[in-house]
Amino acid sequence: MAASLLITGGRVIDPASKFDGIADVLVVDGKIEAVGTGIEAAGVPVLNAKGAIVAPGFIDMHVHLREPGIEHAETIETGGKAAAAGGFTTICCMPNTAPVNDSDTVTSYIIQRAKQVSPVNVFPIGAITKGSLGEELAAIESMKEAGIVAISDDGRPVMNSRVMRRAMELARALDIPVIDHCEDLNLSAGGDMHEGVQSVRLGLRGIPSASEDVMVARDLLLAELTGARFHVAHLSTSRSVAMVAYAKSKGLRVSCEVTPHHFAITDEELCTYDSNYKMKPPLRCEHDVEAVIEGIVSGVVDAIATDHAPHAGSEKMQEFERCPFGITGLETAIGLSLSELVHKNRIPVGRMIELFTTGPANILGLDRGTLNPGAVADITIFDTDSEWQYDAQQSLSKSRNSPFHGRRFRGGPVATIVGGVVKWNRE
């Protein structure tokens, strides 16, 4: 379907081509045709973007769509809609479905289903090991052929270092990154929140920062040994930031992402025992949060990803220690990034766009994240000053487990354009 569109009068920021200025963007047949001033195109629908920022489509490289198998919490359709409403044009889904995405059959199912029902692009991430059980490698080559963009045993990290080494060797040969949820499961066993003064105060069992750090250290050493592209998921501690910075300075092919909640809030929030503050890695202390933000500012951090993890209400309405880990995040990512990073003058808005576009695109080798002529017309339009309040009850996700329900934001998504077609807009 030939999708054409003229977006006029917005401030176009495209970090990939280092363009920043008021301009029009012409889309023809689903591709970027031109970016410039005074573009005229007869018969093409016009979208007025005056006062807003026009950026390459945002990519969330870490979401959980729960399909197949856990559709009561989320589906590819509802997760895709929530992504569009959050300003994302592309999402990458983790393999911890039921069954686990450890074969080309499941990978193909997700891709086909997404084509039918998701308003945004969906790229699956395959499991590292069969069933994500950490023992035998999954059918990684077949999944690669079927369309996965990376491998990860997110949430059930590979504890056996030899298995991880083999996975990295294979990933290197296939030229895909290995993404690790870095957590030493023996150190974190039984923990419900970050280990520190707050966990001792609240009588909740702790997850020490060291449980993340020792696995980041192991993985960096294995990445050096194997030459693999290694990516740290949802990095949350000061020492992990430092280790990734060191590995990068040594020339390793290492990258990392952080989530909005890990730079926006601390473990102080847990005082109400609200399970919407329960996730892995846990909300850390102020010292770690500051280090994560410093990592964003200095360039150590490559991407912002939400780790959108929907859970049905019944699962989260329990005693804190019985609740599952994870919160939704697609619809609040831009709002939080603006309020915590841009409005507080930690980074310019162009850097924020990088973290959502060229950052993840480069890590995954995606042919996206730019407004260069010829590129796929995935476009995110957002503003930086509209006042709005997040209402989780109105979420397009199937789940409501957000700690940001009721939070007021300044600036947020305006329109989401995928392949030149407007899939969501604020009105």
Place this chain on the structure above:
Amino acid sequence: MHGLLDIESLPRPEIEAILDRARFFQPPPGETYRRLDALRGKTIVNLFFEASTRTRVSFEIAAKRLGADTLSIAASGSSVSKGESLVDTLNTLAAMRPHAIVMRHAASGAPQFLARHLQIPIVNAGDGTHEHPTQALLDARTILDQRPGIEGLRVAIIGDIAHSRVARSNVHLLSKFGAKIVLCGPPQLLPRELEHLAPGVSLAFNMNEALQDADVIMMLRVQLERQHEAPMAASEYFRFYGLRLEHLKLAKPNAIVMHPGPINRGRELSSEVADSQSSVILNQVENGVAVRMAVLERVLS
């Protein structure tokens, strides 16, 4: 006062008012507690999701002495074992319109979680490893029966601090009143962060150090049911963290020995200490009723 969830957020004047009122409820020697009608017509549900004898009975007697109707529910044999969620259980009970729910639960924060979803006042009778507010209140009443004030007292709390809700509540209360608190236990049961729990707290791994010049010695039970790792051998524990008569020489001459019970003779303290003149363990139990009367009266009237 809408319910009582913890000591940490309870202002000092509130605590003082409860302790004063508890003294009024203390029976004269040889008599039992006053029978009052302050809570006539009120219904109190004691909901115990975790085994308890002394706390449940203490709350029940306290309520009855104030003229309230009470009923106690143990979680086993209730709808909980049929898979009903905690919120649904509480909602169901609340729909029968009791005036307050006294609850004990093995999960830290369970009463706080429920208080956010229910209107009914909740009195926390112990939540996991978080707090046990009425225990700290009755401990304070017991100390004040023996001493003119808490300020400046040196209080040694010894044992399984990590898993102790009694320790947390006591630390908050004693700190608000200006006591110097020494927490002592084996390293795996004494997280270093405890030092920052409240002003006036220090840590010691050596019992002799903790007991030096102590006015009050609080011994804690080793909570085997909450430990997730192999525990220290009982003999090893008693050797290094069990209170024996010779230890009392290190403390102030008239120091008192406390224990929230149930005591394990030969594990956290010797039989001789438990039965010694220094022990106020039964005074604590006795004060439990008076303090809980004061709390229930305050919550319900």
